[in-house]
Amino acid sequence: MNINTDPAADVAGSGGHWAVLALKGTNGTNGVAATVSVGTTTTGAAGTSASVTNTGTSNAAVLNFIIPAGATGATGATGATGATGPQGPPVSFMGTWSSSTVYTSGNAVYENGTSYIALAVNYNVDPAADVAGSGTTWAVLALKGASGSSPDSGIPFTTVVRTISSYVYFNPVQALVGASSTDNMFTWVPSSCTISKLNVYSKYSQDLKVDLQSSTTSGTGASLTTTGLSCTVLADGNSCTATGPVVVSGGSFLIFHITQSDGTSAPSGSGYLWTAFGCL
Structure with a gap:
């Protein structure tokens, strides 16, 4: 029996009244902080549930999200009618194309079975060559048809x-x-x-x-x-x-x-x- 006998002082001294039952441990080191990052985000089918999957670890999480698409919205109202475009030039048939003729927009010509219409004023611009290239000066009006079989072909x-x-x-x-x-x-x-x-x-x-x-x-x-x-x-x-x-x-x-x-x-x-x- 003891009264007013400090355990720590007694153990440090004679130890006649107290004994160590368990020593105080030393302070541990600080732990590593956990991380969370976003991996992929995928659009799921409309009407399905959203989901999140961790493809990383418990301390370094990588979260992949699947977000369902929304339902199709209602059709919007019809837009207003656009303004009427300017009237194009009248078509004028000029016969067989000639390299010495100045053609204006709307002039139509014939060359090797195909007819063309001029898109702009031009001079000595071959319609077939222009259409095969940039096509900025001429456009095809009617293509030449394929050749038919001759009567004696079979x-x-x-x-x-x-x-x-x-x-x-x-x-x-x-x-x-x-x-x-x-x-x-x-x-x-x-x-x-x-x-x-x-x-x-x-x-x-x-x-x-x-x-x-x-x-x-x-x-x-x-x-x-x-x-x-x-x-x-x-x-x-x-x-x-x-x-x-x-x-x-x-x-x-x-x-x-x-x-x-x-x-x-x-x-x-x-x-x-x-x-x-x-x-x-």
Whole structure:
């Protein structure tokens, strides 16, 4: 028992009345301050919830935000009608363009199949060259159209029906049939052309193979080769299609070779056969 005996003084002295139970610790060092920074901000879909994600650490936070877009607002009122622009100059057709003529705004000229209209006063400014460049002096009024096919460029689209029995050769554009490749079974192609496809329809009593062939000459001695347009049509109300494109050389002769579906036997039934194609 003790009265008025200071513990610290007693322990520092005899220590007869008090003993240390736990010493006071030393002061610690100051800690590092935490940081917060903004990473990315992304617009989310309208109607979704906003979110924040920490992609850093607890002491160095990097916050990424997703902020949803707002709903589409109502359509605004129609604006007032703008003032009427000044009237352009009248169009005056001046014929074929000439390098020695002074043209004013609104003058229209013709050059190599295309017509042009002047945008400003000009002299010796070629319309085609100007439009291909800056286009500040002339503008196209009407472009030249593409060239059409000449009448002798090939065979127009043609449909031919034939009554056949055992005939094996047909003229491609006439209802001529024969047992051999005589001259009148051929069609002459004066200029090179392209066949996109061959269509065949049959009301014949047998399945038939229809092969469009070509040769450099006509007649029974002609050497025939397939154009690649060949298809087998089933009997009685069926059709077939052979697809190209196939290029036919100018000066060639065309002929149809018809067999049974085996490709060798001559037809032995009866009925009608339609063919349709064009070489353009």
